[in-house]
Amino acid sequence: MTQPTHTPALAPQALEGLKVIELGQLIAGPFAGKTLADFGAEVIKIEPPAADGTAGGDPLRQWRMLHNGLSVWWQFQSRNKKSVTLDLRTEAGRAIVRELIDQADVVIENFKPGTLEKWGMGYEALSQTNPGLIMLRISGYGQTGPYRERPGFAVVAEAMGGMRYLNAEPGRTPVRAGVSLGDTLAGLHGAIGVLLALQARQRSISPEAPKGLGQVIDVALYEAVFNCMESLLPEYSAFGAVRQPAGSALPGIAPSNAYPCADGMVVIGGNGDSIFKRLMQAIGRDDLANDAELAHNPGRVRRVAEIDEAIGAWTAQHPVDHVVQVLNDASVPVGRIYSAKDIAEDPHYRAREMIVPVTTHDGLTVEVPGIIPKLSRTPGAITRRGPMLGEDNDEVLGPSAR
Incomplete structure (x- = not known):
């Protein structure tokens, strides 16, 4: 395996020994997984195998700018993870995943609500054999409520959460930020939820539950956005004031x-x-x-x-x-x-190790964002590049998985 071109931290990492099964794809769930992996969690990413003329794997592998057919974004979003190919649409694939989950601490998923239950892999079923399991569920609208079955992407969550309404010049069409903030905010809230649940599990250890008790973390994309909208709702509730777009200004705070x-x-x-x-x-x-x-x-x-x-x-x-x-x-x-050029050339970014070079499987050096937050005693580290599809099948499943 090609290692990052910088030297990883030698100190113990905060989440060493934590085993995470990542079932999510694209941005929100995998961002939560990346955050945990940066601090030492073993994150096993389950990806669909190539079949029927499809490339297989997380679609993010093919998003935006590619080098030799693989997104360079992948090196950031999937660093420190292992890749295993299993088809969750088949009972054989699901059976293997259940075995992995039985030995895991955390499952991350961002399917449409009800999908895992349809496959016999809802939390009630999985926790029967692993009562300490923590399941992070990220979806557009959450696991409950009248909108739960609607498809939800960050673009819609940012609109429903109030961000898009404000993100405009007065009288102009609202614009997006240029990145999928709704997904990233949901991923961060999800990672926080995992850490809270781990703390609660530790406190629930008893003779009847030697590993402690797990729980479900329900994160909705729109709620993660809404949680960051500051005074938007309180001002409407108190005064009937609908905050309006203000371009680059910050209304009510001057200058x-x-x-x-x-x-x-x-x-x-x-x-x-x-x-x-x-x-x-x-x-x-x-x-x-x-x-x-x-x-x-x-x-x-x-x-x-x-x-x-x-x-x-x-x-x-x-x-x-x-x-x-x-x-x-x-x-x-x-x-x-x-701009990206300004960031890459700024000495403060480099002094803070927020620009880190990694080497891809085929020798390309790619600079990716460094690790945040910065812990003094148990810092995070980049120890693995983004994996090739199914790269860790033998290690995780055994040679018979070929």
């Missing part, structure tokens, strides 16, 4: 916006009381810095157009580098708007 420079744009967050005063002094507007009405956020919100105009007039006269330098020197939060 916080994107501003044009002579050669690009920057974002500036000058919404703290002392920060605002330093910002105004840095751009030569002592009159606004010393204006008593602008000393606190409510007054600044009332005059946000005037403030934004003053900031924009100053930034437009200078290149991005100058604006960033001046405001950093004044301890005002400011930043350029990064």
Whole structure:
């Protein structure tokens, strides 16, 4: 096996000894699996074998830009995992998966609700032989409720969760963020749920349940998005206020916006009381810095157009580098708007090991995002590249699986 080109952490990892069976495909479930695998969990990814002229495997293997027929995205989403090919549509394939699950701590699945039950692999059935099993179930609308059987993708979840409505310029068509945030947010919530369930299982250990008791974690894509919508619902509930799209601004918090420079744009967050005063002094507007009405956020919100105009007039006269330098020197939060090229060339990303090179099975070096969060005593590590389809069949199932 080709190893990553960086040296993995030598310290013990937080989730060493945890065995996870990943049944999910594409983004949400596998992102949760990746998060657990980054910290030492043994994640066995079950993929459909090639058959009837199909390539087989997780469809993500063929998404976006490919190298020799394999997505380079795969090296991030499926690092540290093992790949086993089994056909869950057959009883023989399901029987083998049940045996693997009997020895596992966690199952991750993101099928349409009811699919596993149809196959005789619902939680009630699986927990009969493995009462300590934790099952993470990610779906568009959750396992219950009137919408449970609807197909759900991140694009719909972001709309239902309130994100798309806000993500637009006033009066313009809502746009997507450019990545599948709904899936990733659901994956993160799912990983958190697994860790909570593991803690609860540990506390439930008894003579009758020597491994502790497992449970089901039900994550809906739209709920993961909705959970991040801050004041959206409380403001409607309290005041009947429907928050409206505001482009790059942050309504009710001022100043916080994107501003044009002579050669690009920057974002500036000058919404703290002392920060605002330093910002105004840095751009030569002592009159606004010393204006008593602008000393606190409510007054600044009332005059946000005037403030934004003053900031924009100053930034437009200078290149991005100058604006960033001046405001950093004044301890005002400011930043350029990064492209992939900017990220790859930024020294802070590399100093924090957030850009990590891995080598694919055919020798291509690909830089992928590093591991987060950063643990001081039991850090995560990248120890395996994204596996080829069925690469670990022999190891997990034995040579007879060929």
